[in-house]
Amino acid sequence: MAQVPHFDxxxxxxxxxxxxxxxxALRDKGLSGRITGYGRKPENLQRAKEAGIIDEYRIxxxxxxxxxxxxxxxxxxxxxxxAVSTIQHALKKGAxxxxxxxxxxxxxxxxxxxxxxxxxxxxxxxxxxxDKSGIDEARKDLFIGxxxxxxxxxxxxxxxxxxxxxxxxxxxxxxxxxxxxxHDDVFxxxxxxxxxxxxxxxxxxxxxxxxxxxxxGGGFRDSTRIAMSxxxxxxxxxxxxxxxxxxxxxxxxxxxxxxxxxxxxxDWEWLEKEFSRAQKLRLRMNK
Amino acid sequence: MAQVPHFDxxxxxxxxxxxxxxxxALRDKGLSGRITGYGRKPENLQRAKEAGIIDEYRIxxxxxxxxxxxxxxxxxxxxxxxAVSTIQHALKKGAxxxxxxxxxxxxxxxxxxxxxxxxxxxxxxxxxxxDKSGIDEARKDLFIGxxxxxxxxxxxxxxxxxxxxxxxxxxxxxxxxxxxxxHDDVFxxxxxxxxxxxxxxxxxxxxxxxxxxxxxGGGFRDSTRIAMSxxxxxxxxxxxxxxxxxxxxxxxxxxxxxxxxxxxxxDWEWLEKEFSRAQKLRLRMNK
Numbered sequence: 001m002a003q004v005p006h007f008d009x010x011x012x013x014x015x016x017x018x019x020x021x022x023x024x025a026l027r028d029k030g031l032s033g034r035i036t037g038y039g040r041k042p043e044n045l046q047r048a049k050e051a052g053i054i055d056e057y058r059i060x061x062x063x064x065x066x067x068x069x070x071x072x073x074x075x076x077x078x079x080x081x082x083a084v085s086t087i088q089h090a091l092k093k094g095a096x097x098x099x100x101x102x103x104x105x106x107x108x109x110x111x112x113x114x115x116x117x118x119x120x121x122x123x124x125x126x127x128x129x130x131d132k133s134g135i136d137e138a139r140k141d142l143f144i145g146x147x148x149x150x151x152x153x154x155x156x157x158x159x160x161x162x163x164x165x166x167x168x169x170x171x172x173x174x175x176x177x178x179x180x181x182x183h184d185d186v187f188x189x190x191x192x193x194x195x196x197x198x199x200x201x202x203x204x205x206x207x208x209x210x211x212x213x214x215x216x217g218g219g220f221r222d223s224t225r226i227a228m229s230x231x232x233x234x235x236x237x238x239x240x241x242x243x244x245x246x247x248x249x250x251x252x253x254x255x256x257x258x259x260x261x262x263x264x265x266x267d268w269e270w271l272e273k274e275f276s277r278a279q280k281l282r283l284r285m286n287k
Numbered sequence: 288m289a290q291v292p293h294f295d296x297x298x299x300x301x302x303x304x305x306x307x308x309x310x311x312a313l314r315d316k317g318l319s320g321r322i323t324g325y326g327r328k329p330e331n332l333q334r335a336k337e338a339g340i341i342d343e344y345r346i347x348x349x350x351x352x353x354x355x356x357x358x359x360x361x362x363x364x365x366x367x368x369x370a371v372s373t374i375q376h377a378l379k380k381g382a383x384x385x386x387x388x389x390x391x392x393x394x395x396x397x398x399x400x401x402x403x404x405x406x407x408x409x410x411x412x413x414x415x416x417x418d419k420s421g422i423d424e425a426r427k428d429l430f431i432g433x434x435x436x437x438x439x440x441x442x443x444x445x446x447x448x449x450x451x452x453x454x455x456x457x458x459x460x461x462x463x464x465x466x467x468x469x470h471d472d473v474f475x476x477x478x479x480x481x482x483x484x485x486x487x488x489x490x491x492x493x494x495x496x497x498x499x500x501x502x503x504g505g506g507f508r509d510s511t512r513i514a515m516s517x518x519x520x521x522x523x524x525x526x527x528x529x530x531x532x533x534x535x536x537x538x539x540x541x542x543x544x545x546x547x548x549x550x551x552x553x554d555w556e557w558l559e560k561e562f563s564r565a566q567k568l569r570l571r572m573n574k
Contacts, residue, residue: 127502127504128504130504130505130506131506146504147502147504149502186499186502187502189491189492189495189499190492190499190500190502190503190504190507191503191504191506191507193488193491194488194506194507194510194511195506196543196546196547196550197484197488197510197543198510198565199546199561199562199565199566200539200542200543200545200546200561200565201480201481201484201539201542201565202564202565202566202568202569203542203545203546203561203564203565203568204476204480204535204538204539204542205476205477205568206564206565206568207538207541207542208476208535208538210568210571212473212476212477213477213568213569213571213572215414215434215473215474215477216477216478216572217414217415217417217433217434217477217478218417219417219418219478219481219482219512219513219516220477220478220481221572221573222509222510222512222513223481223484223485223509223510223511223512223513224481224510224565224569225506225509225510225569226506226509226510227562227565227566227569228566228569228570229506229566230566231559231560231562231563231566232559234562235555235558235559235562238549238550238555238558239553239555239558242550242553245550246547246550246551248491248495249543249547249550251491251494251495252487252488252491253543254494255487255488255490255491255494256483256484256487256536256540258487258490259483259486259487259490260483260533260536262525263483263525263529263532263533263536264533266526266529268522268525268526271522271525271526272518272519272522273518274486274487274490275486275514275518275521275522276518277489277490277493278485278486278487278488278489278490278493278511278514279486279489279514279515279516279517279518281489281490281492281493281497281500282489282500282511282512282514282515283515284497284500285500285503285508286508
């Protein structure tokens, strides 16, 4: 059993919902000393400092990581490569780097390749936050009970993997290892596709008559909640998981066509079978 | 202002979630005397009686309505015509008939045409219940704050319309009048389409690998909650609102294609615009 890790200096790159919540959780569990925030908006960083989420902040990314023992990338995934390129030469030997990004795959290999000698990167993806964003929604218990996928590669350092895993475990995530490419394949299906569909469904109302949204009930509200998610974030996720997303879109299209065709052909018996197939699988999940 | 209505004898045709909740609400508000339930399953009716939801039950539909001052059709919509055909000759002169069905349009005209002399029908659609079903989920406050669409026609009796409207208002629904055909057009978009999409989305997981559902988070859970809804009920709704549903499916397909094409063509700027369009409209609703 590994010793409980402690990081004298932690740097959060991108102080939004996940970065701020992680900061609160690390401090709450006694895993961190001083926490430094880096971000694009000084006023956001100032507010985070005043709210006691971070201890200090830098508006120079490289300067923000100089003393850091642990660096966590919490910007939208589209900015990871740029952020890592900016900080790589400032990273301290022995530092650990991880992230909270929703895409892995090639991104993990790319970040790994940008790490200087003696700095180790392990990718992680805590499934938390949902459609919320921003530090006002930050909570130290955001990760409690959430699944966190850790995506080691053949290059991963075993000790670094143990330490990163134990951080997530200590803030009460259910940790699971997964190949970074398999990760993107799985999440294209269960997370990225539903977002695209929710956006398309709301746009359908917009195309027909936006005012009709006022007649929607709990079903529409639930099924489109994720359409309130950040367009910028989901543009980036779509971009970095493009091929998997195109594949699952094809399978979705086929499944929607099976249902449409039943309605078109008035095959009500088969339509009920399609609905029952979905109901049965969906009942396997909790509400 | 109309006098508060009171019905000495109420019959609920179909004692499921909506029928049972309505029964509890009518009694709670002092609007009803004795409440009789009719249904296909005697054991369900017996349980509803034991739970104090109904006062008595009949397994003969016609017998169940003989003394009724108010009859409410609460079966799945696919059984409305059969139910009305069975009870029509037993309905008492002066009785009022309404329903809780999710489709209106031609269905309203059909039920109207089956009403005997002196019996008045007014269609209603309380937007409540969601993915739940069955008497175990019944609550007297199910309708509080819910929208209830009343669908009068040129044939509707003004007094009957006032009385039916006031019942829903007295159990705390927000009542709104709408043409029955417009109703079906609107609800194809904001309710029926989302159900078909949710079923298709869960089936997409089933087609690829059902076990991957275990990796889904809150987004998938919310966006597919309605896929737990009754396949039989939604088969019927699809059937009775077929043409509107085919129309909105076309518009959804177009909107999904706009998004797919951005991903395919790597037009990330336009993709973000599509997402923003949806986010903006969705933010108009409450969470």
